[in-house]
Amino acid sequence: MGELRERLSQLKAHGEKAIIPYIVAGFPDVETSLELVLQLQKRGASAIEIGIPFSDPMADGPVIQTAHAVALQRGVTPLLILEAIKERESQWKIPLIIMTYFNPIFRIGERRFAQMVKEAGISGAIIPDLPPEEAGEWIKASKDYHLDTVFLVAPNTPEERIKKIASLTTGFLYYLSLKGVTGSKIKDLEKVKERIRKIKDITSLPVCVGFGIRERWEVRTLLEEADGIIVGSSLLRALMEGGPSQMLELFMELQGAT
Amino acid sequence: MRYGGRFVPETLFWPLLELEEAWKRFKDDEEFKEELSVLLRDYAGRPTPLYFARNLSRVLGFKVYLKREDLCHTGAHKINNTLGQCFLAKKMGKRRVIAETGAGQHGVATASASALLGLECTIYMGEEDVKRQSLNVFRMELLGAKVIPVSSGSKTLKDAINEALRDWAANVDDTHYVIGSVVGPHPFPEIVREFQSVIGKEAKEQILKLEGRLPTHLIACVGGGSNALGLFYPFEKDPVRFIGVEAEGAATLSLSGEKGVFHGFLSYFIQDEWGQILPTDAIAAGLDYPGVGPDHARYKEAGRAEYYPLKKEDAIEGFLTLCCLEGIIPALESAHAIGWLLKNKDRFNSDDLVIVSLSGRGDKDVELVKNLLRRKADG
Numbered sequence: 001m002g003e004l005r006e007r008l009s010q011l012k013a014h015g016e017k018a019i020i021p022y023i024v025a026g027f028p029d030v031e032t033s034l035e036l037v038l039q040l041q042k043r044g045a046s047a048i049e050i051g052i053p054f055s056d057p058m059a060d061g062p063v064i065q066t067a068h069a070v071a072l073q074r075g076v077t078p079l080l081i082l083e084a085i086k087e088r089e090s091q092w093k094i095p096l097i098i099m100t101y102f103n104p105i106f107r108i109g110e111r112r113f114a115q116m117v118k119e120a121g122i123s124g125a126i127i128p129d130l131p132p133e134e135a136g137e138w139i140k141a142s143k144d145y146h147l148d149t150v151f152l153v154a155p156n157t158p159e160e161r162i163k164k165i166a167s168l169t170t171g172f173l174y175y176l177s178l179k180g181v182t183g184s185k186i187k188d189l190e191k192v193k194e195r196i197r198k199i200k201d202i203t204s205l206p207v208c209v210g211f212g213i214r215e216r217w218e219v220r221t222l223l224e225e226a227d228g229i230i231v232g233s234s235l236l237r238a239l240m241e242g243g244p245s246q247m248l249e250l251f252m253e254l255q256g257a258t
Numbered sequence: 259m260r261y262g263g264r265f266v267p268e269t270l271f272w273p274l275l276e277l278e279e280a281w282k283r284f285k286d287d288e289e290f291k292e293e294l295s296v297l298l299r300d301y302a303g304r305p306t307p308l309y310f311a312r313n314l315s316r317v318l319g320f321k322v323y324l325k326r327e328d329l330c331h332t333g334a335h336k337i338n339n340t341l342g343q344c345f346l347a348k349k350m351g352k353r354r355v356i357a358e359t360g361a362g363q364h365g366v367a368t369a370s371a372s373a374l375l376g377l378e379c380t381i382y383m384g385e386e387d388v389k390r391q392s393l394n395v396f397r398m399e400l401l402g403a404k405v406i407p408v409s410s411g412s413k414t415l416k417d418a419i420n421e422a423l424r425d426w427a428a429n430v431d432d433t434h435y436v437i438g439s440v441v442g443p444h445p446f447p448e449i450v451r452e453f454q455s456v457i458g459k460e461a462k463e464q465i466l467k468l469e470g471r472l473p474t475h476l477i478a479c480v481g482g483g484s485n486a487l488g489l490f491y492p493f494e495k496d497p498v499r500f501i502g503v504e505a506e507g508a509a510t511l512s513l514s515g516e517k518g519v520f521h522g523f524l525s526y527f528i529q530d531e532w533g534q535i536l537p538t539d540a541i542a543a544g545l546d547y548p549g550v551g552p553d554h555a556r557y558k559e560a561g562r563a564e565y566y567p568l569k570k571e572d573a574i575e576g577f578l579t580l581c582c583l584e585g586i587i588p589a590l591e592s593a594h595a596i597g598w599l600l601k602n603k604d605r606f607n608s609d610d611l612v613i614v615s616l617s618g619r620g621d622k623d624v625e626l627v628k629n630l631l632r633r634k635a636d637g
Contacts, residue, residue: 055534056411056520058420059267059427065410077532102265106519107533128267129522154269156430161272179269180428 002148004047004095004123004171008206008227011046017258018046018208018228019219021235021251022099024064025050025081026071032244033071034084039248041094044255049126049230050085052078052100059101059128061183063233063240078104079116086120095123097150097171102130105138114141124148124171132168139168148172153199155179155192166203175199175209175226183233186212189221196225219257229258259517259524259559261552264443266522270423273430278445280350285452290349297341301374302331304338304456308464308613313583314596318603320610323473324586325461325489327617334589334618335457335485336367340436342453344371347434354378356425357436358418360387360481361543361622362394363589364438369401371436379403382421384414387543394622412537415547419521439482440551443522447551454488461613462492469611477501478615479594480565481508481545483554485617490563491553500563502554503598507539509567510550511558520548525555541570541626542590544618572597577620577627589618590626 011018021040025033037048053071057064078100085096098117105113105127117125124147130138132151142149148171153162155176166173177192178184186192192209199207209222210230219229231254239247264274284290298304306326315322327335340357347355355377359365365381372379381403388395388407395405411417419437426435440447440454458476465473476493478486480502490500504512508528515526520535528536528548540546557563573590576597580588588596595614606612620627 055536056416056420058423058521061424062410069411072534079532103519103527103529103535104533106524107516107529107531129265129519131264131266131268131271133271134263134265152268154267154272156272157268158272165268176269178428179430181424184428 002123002146002170004097004148007047007095008172012206012227017223019044019255019258020047020049020208020228020230021045022049022051022230022232024053024067024071024236026053026074026076027067028070029074030076030080030084034088036244036247037096038091039244040251041092043248043252045094046228047095047097049097049099049232052081052098052104054101054104057101059181061181061233063183063237066240067236078108082116082120085122089121092121096121098122098125100125100127102127110137110141114145114147118145118147122147124150126150126174128152132165135168150174152176155195159202162199162202166205169205172206172208172227173199173203174230175207177209177211177213182211184212186218189218192222193225200225216253216257219254223258261523261525261555262444262447263524264522265519265524266443267427269427269430270443274443274445280346281445281449284346284349294342294345297345298338298456302337302341303329305460306330308461308468310468311584314580317583318599318606320606320608320612322599322612322614323465324614324616325457327457327485327615328586328588328592328619332363332367332370333621334363334367335454335488336364336438337370338456338488339438339450339453339484340364340367340371343434343436343449344368344375344377347377347436348375350434352377352432352434354380354429354433355436356380356382356422356433357438358382358415358422359438360415360418360546362387362391362398363544363618363622365398365403365405366394366401368436369398369403372403373401380425381405382408382418382425384412384418385409386413387415391543391622415543416535423521439484440487440553441482441521441523441549447523447553450484451487451491451553454484455491457485457488457615458490458492461489465613471611472496473498473613474610475499475501475612477503477595477599477612479503479545479591479617480511480550480554481547481591482549483551485615487551487553489613489615500557502563502565503594504565504567505540505542505545505573505594506567506569508545508547510548511554511565512567515550523552525552526550541573542594544589544591545594566598568594568598572601574627574630576600586616587620587624588616589620590623592617593620
């Protein structure tokens with residue numbers, strides 16, 4: 001069990017829920033984005049998902065696409081990000097999770113990337129375009145470097161497959177609230193809750209839900225079933241529109257519902 | 259290295275398994291094959307001729323045949339695949355199809371097939387390409403398709419594929435993604451290869467009838483690589499050399515690609531040292547793609563096919579030469595195959611027998627070539 005799973009288990013033992021914000025490293029710049037991680041930690045984030053920007057983020061909607069593009073224009077690279085995170089290692093009190101598309105990992109090499117991530121003090125990685133069937137090397141490397149794996153479950157993932165995915169997951173199951181990209185609108189919260197209930201019948205892993213969560217009442221409703229929520233697009237939109245203070249304000253508002 | 263694979267977000271995983279199931283069921287289904295072959299014959303105009311290019315052959319000093327995919331309905335080989343995939347979508351009970359397009363050839367071919375088969379059709383096209391190919395946009399609209407300009411990233415083909423994948427993830431229940439080349443997650447490369455293999459199957463039969471022997475060389479342009487693979491694949495076990503010609507500014511296999519994972523599959527991609535996909539620069543929009551189908555990566559690794567880059571000027575030379583020697587205006591994509599042959603004629607012997615895939619007609623490129631020549635004349 002890695003730090004991520006440990007943290008989520010602790011919360012669960014205390015009857016608490018997790019709130020996991022997502023930021024893009026290098027947006028609006030490396031310094032500010034890591035300062036935001038610190039501020040989110042201070043305001044009660046349970047863990048933080050740090051996005052490594054990619055040229056073609058195909059699971060993301062317009063808001064996160066824009067953040068990735070801006071960060072890349074600034075010349076941000078995975079190495080730069082991981083080094084900056086490592087430099088601030090003493091400040092991190094909660095698990096940090098990397099979220100990246102697979103090609104940068106493939107280019108660097110699964111083992112080397114796992115090592116770089118571990119050395120930076122990161123607890124695990126979420127790779128949206130790497131289904132378990134293609135993740136053999138990554139799963140091995142994660143195990144060797146004591147990183148938690150996080151795999152995704154979609155609204156159309158059949159039961160047998162959920163079992164298989166769960167068996168390869170050590171951190172938490174990331175349940176996608178909707179079919180589509182990040183920042184889309186969730187149509188039927190009750191349906192999402194029902195699915196999460198089903199997943200929890202199948203596995204004892206913590207289940208966190210993400211994609212399209214923007215309102216306090218949505219957080220509250222989803223947390224009736226889920227162990228945690230992940231918020232990204234709505235926070236980044238607030239950051240784009242009103243700067244760090246507006247983003248942190250929104251985070252506090254959503255966090256108040258946990 | 260195991261090329262291909264299924265590197266997709268979880269939402270697309272199940273639909274891909276479903277597609278694979280349907281594909282397994284229908285690819286050998288006699289009724290499906292028969293209905294499709296009637297459509298290919300009566301609607302798309304197959305078989306396309308294998309034309310002995312007498313004047314070009316004389317100039318080159320060896321025999322060259324052109325596989326006339328430019329004579330297909332909608333002007334390129336793309337229709338072979340779109341008829342097949344739209345027909346498959348229909349059998350799967352989908353009511354809507356989506357597709358990406360670069361210059362618009364695949365978009366027009368998808369729009370035609372959907373109009374024919376009564377499917378709702380949405381085409382994603384990079385904003386840059388929408389501007390460059392406004393006539394093709396109108397063509398698609400005439401055929402009942404909705405064209406959505408894509409303004410993210412480099413605003414070209416790769417971004418149109420990103421957007422199509424995003425749409426597909428959101429609408430998988432009733433939508434099929436008609437991917438336009440031998441790329442994408444499994445089973446797409448196999449499906450497109452099968453539908454395009456009609457090119458090589460016909461060519462083999464035709465050349466044996468006309469010349470009584472197999473060709474020595476097959477030459478085709480390679481972007482994603484569907485017309486090339488369609489021609490090559492049926493000759494895979496034969497002693498025939500395969501030559502793929504890439505645009506120099508998008509020369510994934512012959513110059514600048516590295517192994518990577520993108521658009522759902524493992525192959526070669528033009529990328530930086532951190533795996534960021536880089537923009538490409540080809541005059542032929544159909545070759546303007548930073549990756550190449552997994553079968554071509556396999557051919558390259560096994561030494562089964564050779565791949566060469568070609569400069570823009572040489573492609574234009576191929577374009578102009580075919581116009582005046584044979585009275586055929588080729589697509590700029592196909593002009594790369596002709597241009598390479600002209601440039602490399604000394605590599606061939608007089609008893610060589612070459613088949614070139616003339617993958618599309620050049621009407622769509624006439625204005626671009628006009629502007630290029632005018633600029634050149636103006637110095």
